[in-house]
Amino acid sequence: MTTQATLTKAELANELFEKLGLNKREAKDMVESFFEEIRAALEQGDVVKLSGFGNFQLRDKSQRPGRNPKTGEEMPISARRVVIFHASQKMKSQIETIDAGSIAQQ
Amino acid sequence: MTKSELIDRLAARHPHLLATDGELAVKTILDLMVDTLMAGRRIEIRGFGSFSLSWRPPRVGRNPKTGDRVEVGGKFVPHFKAGKELRDRVDGVGNKMAESPKD
Numbered sequence: 001m002t003t004q005a006t007l008t009k010a011e012l013a014n015e016l017f018e019k020l021g022l023n024k025r026e027a028k029d030m031v032e033s034f035f036e037e038i039r040a041a042l043e044q045g046d047v048v049k050l051s052g053f054g055n056f057q058l059r060d061k062s063q064r065p066g067r068n069p070k071t072g073e074e075m076p077i078s079a080r081r082v083v084i085f086h087a088s089q090k091m092k093s094q095i096e097t098i099d100a101g102s103i104a105q106q
Numbered sequence: 107m108t109k110s111e112l113i114d115r116l117a118a119r120h121p122h123l124l125a126t127d128g129e130l131a132v133k134t135i136l137d138l139m140v141d142t143l144m145a146g147r148r149i150e151i152r153g154f155g156s157f158s159l160s161w162r163p164p165r166v167g168r169n170p171k172t173g174d175r176v177e178v179g180g181k182f183v184p185h186f187k188a189g190k191e192l193r194d195r196v197d198g199v200g201n202k203m204a205e206s207p208k209d
Contacts, residue, residue, distance in 0.1 A: 029120070
């Protein structure tokens with residue numbers, strides 16, 4: 001499998017196929033279930049803590065004033081619940097070691 | 107939900123697989139995601155969200171104890187943006203849509 005600039009579910013499934021020996025169908029289903037279980041937990045209002053990776057948390061935002069960027073018209077942004085991700089200290093310190101020169105600026 | 111609870115739920119969903127496969131799958135997926143970011147690549151999972159790196163430029167900070175100026179080098183930090191399906195489900199939009207269909 002050729003490596004693309006962006007990691008997608010297809011490449012994750014391919015990794016499970018190669019490293020775990022799951023067949024292609026099982027690998028694809030496992031990747032799908034992995035993300036679905038996280039979505040389902042968050043949908044239930046449950047925080048998701050993946051040690052060594054990070055935490056997915058929920059924040060309730062109250063209504064605030066906003067604008068339609070096209071028309072400039074003022075309209076309130078409704079109260080909503082949003083997901084926020086906090087990378088673990090381990091991941092943050094790993095990522096800090098990346099040499100800026102080694103990466104084309106995104 | 108913790109990592110071990112996630113592993114249990116995946117095992118329950120995939121009863122035909124070995125008990126160890128769920129644990130290995132979670133580890134393998136998370137490892138590849140971290141390795142990908144370390145290589146300066148993005149992660150894009152349709153319906154879930156995307157992970158990318160943001161650049162924090164170098165700045166002059168202060169040692170909070172002594173007040174001395176210290177150069178803080180530039181660094182990358184991980185960033186997550188929730189995808190539409192995740193955003194909508196967390197906000198209960200699925201239910202709201204059913205009450206007042208639009209688009």
